Amino acid sequence: MSIILEQLLNGLTIGSFYALIALGYSMVYGVMKLINFAHGDLFALGSYLGYTLLVWSAGAVSQRFGLWGGMAAALLFAFFAVGCVGVLMERVAYRPVQKSGRLPLVVSALGVSIFLENLIMAVWGPRYQAYPASVVPTYTISLGWFHITSMQLFILILSFVLMLILYYVVQKTTFGAAIRATALDKEMATMLGIDVGKITLFIFFLGPALGGMAGVMNGMYYRQISFVMGWNYGLKAFTATILGGIGNIPAAMLGGLLLGLVEMFGAAYISSAWKDVFTFLILILILIFRPTGLIGEKVAEKV
């Protein structure tokens, strides 16, 4: 029983990373119909930015405001910095290419991805970096046979809160409705007075920002980060997006959490070596049998 519960916790933790990254994929796909291949690298960038803040300056922040203060600073810093990088990316690499069609846009995204990955390597070096143990709390909370690390609890609560806020904003507010409307029909949204350019900007800030924050959480959780981690997490989160249904925000959250669970239980009960193969098999099967994902509407092509 306790093992299952532990797997569940591990699955949810990694699932919440996937979910936070998947949100960015999904939102960007919604407004631009682009699979933003650079998104995974933004996650990695967030991880490194948080690391730098914690290690270089945060000695100071952590000393003054405690461990949790230092973490909060790192998270917020990554959130805003990566968000700004996202906006810059849209302005420089996507907006000028958008009119040329979707294939050039895909290549541009691959270019940004290669650029970011190598930027990280150039700045922080090709070797693994470790979040020092001194900057993250490491105690474990135990309730009888039930154990949870403080980090796990923190990650779960924070991502849950973030998703809840996002869910509320997107599903319950008029601004959120404007975002969804823009994703569905840009021209109609414009006719209703929605500034599509502003919405796009917002999406390209928020998506990367959430990814960057997930990067910091991931670094704190596993403590080890590398410049190539973007590809792997990106690909997984992207699978999660499809699993839920691309372009649909609650679906991305669901897909992320579900994928985390599938992976954990798959690794535990089937085979850890083949778990990623199962992940991609699921992806392919979903696309064959339910291309709109678990939640999603089918749109017929007009002839």
Place this chain on the structure above:
Amino acid sequence: MNKRHKRSQLILGMVIALFLAFPFFSNFYWIDVAFFFGVYALLGLSLNIVLGETGLFDLGHAAFYAIGAYITAILNTLYGIPIVWLIPLSALCAGIFAYIVTSPIIHLRGDYLCIVTIGIGEIVRLALINNPFGLTGGPNGITGIGRPSFGLFAIDTSIRFYFYVWIILAIVILGLVRLQRSRIGRAWNYLREDEIAAEMSGIDVRHFKLLSFVLGAALAGVAGNIYASKLMIVSPDTFTFMESSMLFCIVMLGGLGSIPGSILGAGIITVFPEIFRVVANYRMLFFGGALVLAMIFRPGGLWPRKREIAIPNVRSAEEAEEMIRPVAVDQTRTTAKQSLNGETSSFEKHILVTDKLTMKFGGLVAVKDLDLVVGHGKITSIIGPNGAGKTTVFNVVTGIYKPVSGKVYFEGKDITGFKPHKVASLGIARTFQNIRLFPGLTCVENIMAGLHHRMSSYVFSSIMRTESQILEEKWAIETAMYWLDKTGLAGLSDELAKNLPYGKQKLLELARALSSSPKLLILDEPSSGLNDKETEDLMIFLENLLDEMDLSILLIEHDMNLVMGISHWVVAMDMGIKIAEGRPQDIYNNSRVIEAYLGREE
């Protein structure tokens, strides 16, 4: 030949001379770079078939490359099969693998296909790491692969490998150029430009998509073989998603569907990082930035394909006409099922009959219990307000939609549920309400789409340029030119369809439909967007066609002048139901029809 041709031959000669001389003026380091240039050129060309020619988003192409490399490695190290024999075997295995894995996903479009291919690429890589049956050697891969040799002549030095790969490449390029300018290459381009129009012109879209994947994979398999024998080791980390994206970039950098472009792209990808080796850590950084810049300033690629059709020297319209003279009317043709409607029995033959045809979308009934009869050799028009279900009828008849219930008979044969390309090959051709041409192809190529199903050359005959293939191509071009002249588009043969003004685009679409010598021509609002003069010309043209060919016409039209002027029979629809049918004058004065147009009186 002309001057330009001479000049390009001269340049080609110089390039070949440069390649021959290169190794003798260079060092081993750069000769190896040139070798990898060759391997990536092969890979780029292999993906170009899939992504460039056919427009299928394949971001997992490294999987096929891996299959070729591992087949070579396993069979060579385990059974000692010579590397050279393994070239065709690697191609075959990669091709079969591609057939198996892409068959279930080939119907997916755009991004979805892209995602699935990423998945396939990753599954293959992960499987290689996991060392199934102890065959792949796990993360470390397989070592000790042999070298290719021809008898006693072994390919074992850098210079020999250099010539080995570039000679293979030269042969491949020759084959691909021929393939590109054949029925196969055109079919790929058609479905890249507009899948539905391609299918409706008689091209088996599924078949040609699969063919494209299989050939692309086979060629990547060959590249895998060469790579494995040069390095003498294969390991899973060569065949990553990054590798697939690089191949994707090669094709896009060069220009979609451009053979020289793909080679240039491969050159950039392999040579660029070497030139920037001085700034070791930053070279990929520059490369990423350069990709973005290339897409901003040259989204169509650095060396896009220029579309030209080699027009045979002898070309006379009469000669062509002779060749395409329609088959004599088959008098024994089965008489179509008699309609339930007594009024239409005056037609001796019905080319098309629908029996209680019903089509629904979700809960919406678009067409309900429609009995439609199209007389042989006659013009039948369907009229009705927007949303009456007219175009849906066309889409059901031509196989784009499968009806919920009811039957479609063509020449007495039940064709309900046939795929559009099958319907087209039986002799039904159509035009679309919003013109569906192949915008990036020339006018001649557009028209030749209609001839596709009447031609038979395939991969082998196209690459070998067999006599029958050459004859067939000539026939196709001449026939296409005939229809170009006939529809008043003479002189525009090499113009891209997208550059034509609207009216001419409509004519081109009509020419494409007619080139297939259809028995039934279906026109969806042929006059929309034409002015009065053009509409009148169109009427005369259609009426003349009826005299010249064994043709029946079914059309949807809003222009009452056209409908009343040329139709033999008019069917009025509203809300998916036939509300009246009869001779044009009767319909024009029919109260129910006027009502449907002008709104009901209270």
Place this chain on the structure above:
Amino acid sequence: MSELLVLKDVVVSYGAVTALKGVSIKLNEGQIIAVLGANGAGKSTMLKSISKIVPLKEGKIFYKGKEMASLSAHDLAFQGISHVPEGRRVFPTLTVEENLNLGSYGARKRLLDEEVEETKKWIFELFPVLAERKNQLAGTLSGGEQQMLAIGRGLIAKPTLLLLDEPSLGLAPILVKEIFNAIRKIHEESGTSILLVEQNAKKALAESDYAYILETGKISIEGPASELAGDERVKAAYLGGSAVTKKE
């Protein structure tokens, strides 16, 4: 009566196709103007040029006496122009109420929340079925209901000028009647000026003050609606090209 909207020699082209070839129309405040014409005559393009979805190649558009050149498409809702496009274009995965609320998005800075709520109540009175289904996804509505929603979405911004593009398209006669009754009511109760583009000539003429007939990008006939309703040419032109007119 002051001039609310004036189109002067408007030319619009999509690449090779010229959709509008110098169209001039005028709409006074409080009027309902109908623009009739067959498919492809350029009616929708005309409305899209007014709401700046398609750019003008030549000509000018004046709204409340001022040229709109400096405005963006998304500013027009704030200026009081609501466009109910052809084919309804409701957001299928949003609820009916969300769709309605979005209608006031562009106008949120000129309207008080209470005004929006009041207008919403009025819209629910006009189309009670929308009130019943306000929590349903718009994609699950029938064609007629979607049309009502699209009109409601246009009205909630309390527009000065309502652009209606083929509101009767593809609807059963009984629903067509209902929609036209609603249009009349909207005009009577709110005084909104309406530019109505229609295929259904008889109905449209019955509701409007003045009408234009658009044929292949040009205005061919214009006049007070009551006069045009009796005009033989309208029936002919309406049914198709001008050639039928020649016949008679």
